[in-house]
Ligand SMILES: Nc1nc2c(ncn2[C@@H]2O[C@H](COP(=O)(O)OP(=O)(O)OP(=O)(O)O)[C@@H](O)[C@H]2O)c(=O)[nH]1
């Protein structure tokens with residue numbers, strides 16, 4: 042979506058309206074001020090180069106990401122309804138009016154109202170036309186996006202899409218199925234304790250109107266049959282109850298491990314997030330939003346700057362023991378390449394304050410006779426550099442430099458990551474991911490060594506974590 046041009050962005054809204062995200066608008070300024078408070082709360086210097094534009098970028102991302110509040114379904118659907126007369130009534134539903142129409146696999150992003158992080162969803166929409174009218178297919182996606190671009194929870198999102206399409210198209214019925222994926226809430230302690238602490242919270246929700254109003258209606262069988270036909274298997278027994286409780290990991294029991302004093306100690310950050318909600322046109326006192334500021338601050342505090350530096354000192358102290366020779370140190374010719382692959386990490390993009398996550402692969406040469414570095418130490422290094430405001434290139438380099446400083450030399454690091462800021466906003470490149478490489482010592486001069494290490498990296502490692 043648009044580029045940043047002298048601090049001013051014009052987002053074209055689907056129904057022709059324009060949303061100006063200008064640095065001069067009071068809402069933008071208020072969000073920028075709040076973001077500065079958040080950055081300071083993280084122990085960051087708001088004037089450092091990488092962060093100078095962050096307040097505006099975050100304001101822009103949030104205002105774009107909630108632009109649905111300003112859009113009207115009527116404007117989208119009206120004018121896109123056109124007559125398509127089938128055979129006359131009484132001889133079945135052979136195409137045209139009366140036959141089920143489905144649009145599958147619409148990739149969308151929404152914002153979780155419980156924690157203010159984006160969540161990904163695959164949307165499947167179907168409707169049975171009536172009144173000899175069908176609607177332009179793209180409008181099904183556009184209408185879904187109007188409601189996705191708000192602070193949402195999955196079931197309400199499905200219900201709102203369904204109801205808006207029903208009122209807009211006036212069909213015999215509408216069916217909506219959403220497959221929603223919410224990023225997990227890692228934190229330093231739990232990641233270190235549990236290497237499998239990663240992944241996603243998934244829920245499946247559905248909503249139906251008219252001929253889809255009854256869960257057992259034949260129309261649902263047709264709809265689900267077609268989804269399955271395309272490889273989408275939906276167990277509708279899961280659809281209704283899976284979100285009775287809040288699905289957001291910010292309200293799960295594992296989050297209770299994070300001391301609430303942490304948030305209580307940062308009242309200015311919590312107030313800043315509440316002011317962001319107000320600037321987006323939301324009511325921070327709305328029941329579902331009351332806890333959102335503290336949830337978001339808890340997430341953000343994972344990436345606090347000073348805490349990590351302290352921890353880094355701590356783990357650096359123990360390193361010398363791990364490197365005690367394990368017998369005779371042999372000559373350089375006898376060095377062996379070691380690799381540690383698929384170390385998962387979480388980080389936070391310093392440009393947009395959105396998560397990026399993926400896997401790190403580390404290769405190094407180490408003389409025979411030296412204990413090679415344990416996986417847990419490497420994992421610690423990865424997490425220590427991950428849990429801060431970052432860019433991927435810096436993360437890659439810092440890991441390489443740290444491992445190299447321990448081993449004195451030949452290190453290669455590959456980081457493969459998915460950037461939420463590339464997917465949930467801006468350019469919206471679903472399925473894209475980024476790889477970065479840092480090479481030190483022998484790896485920087487020896488293509489064969491680099492090739493050997495790269496060949497050891499399994500294919501499609503990033504997709505394993507999606
Ligand atoms: N090199 C690098 N760029 C990153 C990383 N994370 C985010 N970015 C990019 O930072 C850039 C910020 O560019 P700007 O033009 O100032 O901000 P923007 O208008 O929000 O950019 P768009 O994402 O193009 O909308 C974007 O191109 C992002 O894709 C990272 O880890 N490394």
Ligand SMILES: [Zn+2]
Nearest residue numbers: 153155156289
């Ligand atoms: Zn959430």
